[in-house]
Amino acid sequence: MKAPLITVDNICMDFDGSHALRNISFEIAEGEILGIIGRSGAGKTVLMHLMRGVEQPPTSGRIIYHVSACPSCDYIDVASSTGKPCPQCGGTLAPLDVDLWNETNDALKRRVMRRTAIMFQRTFALYGDDRVIENVLHALDDIDYPQEKAINRAADLIDQVRLSHRMMHIARDLSGGEKQRVVLARQLAKEPFLLFADE
Template sequence: MELPPSPSQPLVVFDQVEVKYADRVALDGVSFEVQKGEFVFFVGKTGAGKSTVLKVISREVRHTGGRALLNGRELNGVRPSEVPLLRRQMGIVPQDFALLAGKRVWENVAYAMRAVGASAREVRRRVPEILERVNIGHRADAFPHELSGGEQQRVAIARALINNPVLLLADEPTGNLDPEHSIEIMELLAQLNVRGTTVLVASHDMMVVELMGKRVIRLEAGRVVPPVEGMGLA
């Protein structure tokens, strides 16, 4: 499936999107649009629906009501066989990093390239380049357990970017980091955004969100509510 958007339409559209489980409602009539090249924070307390929004976009979760469009295509219309291709064309930074413990830094990043059929030559060229871009090239031969939390997060971002996605989804990318490293990671995401990558971040770290000065979509109990300047979230 083709992901790169046309200039005339939003990259992401949610129109009264609902996600209901047997025991709870995760999203309740959520509507918003994201244009290509935007940097958007989804904020709210734990359980507000931030991560669910990202999971709907990546088709990890199917919405049960409303419309969710990616580049004009209804996500529930994406066939199961197409989902892996969809995800390969976006970068996903999970909350827990999800690095391969027995693989070195460069191998973790190279794995994502090999998964899409990149040649050995292309892997050798591209991996050092992306590691340097996220300032982790000096740790290319280290194993995940030898890295700090901030370094592991940089590797996860490098892996998400290695296949040149037009869209990056980051779920609580600073959740396990101290304030200094949190700001470093967000500044890195901002630099990637300047290069043209659309960046969507789920976060409850309002100090960092306010410092970045980007667009904010606030969720509360699965609904979009007006942002509140200077609010603090648990």
């Protein structure tokens, strides 16, 4: 098995004395896909938010990201990139373990969080009056993607989610499934090393 990208170690989460999560432990390797199933209210979304570092910390346990980081700039990548040149500044990427909820350096936690993306359950975070390609261009603009390359990159992302035939359609006119695919293209635009999908 590959070295883990993320380690979830005995995570517990209580809300007003009720256990939402109790002693959850697993590892996800780089490139691995993990599906978590359970009935409604079982804590799947709570776990995902904890793994992303949002909302409130767990009652106990740790979530550790095993990454490589550039000491000269804010760039973070997967651990297998250790020793490679940083694509932003040319520095050398070094191994780093980030204990997400026990990290005293909030800037380091934010750096990891910026390299993750999420597709929310039943939420179409789209600009409804904009075309599909404009929605993806907004996402590229958010990450300061070079403008001279943005149109081609947006078209590639839309093609990846098999929506090229709808590229010039207004987002609000799409079906629910098509809207989800546009949201996926927007999330992929961030080039995350970890993508969470809530249903």
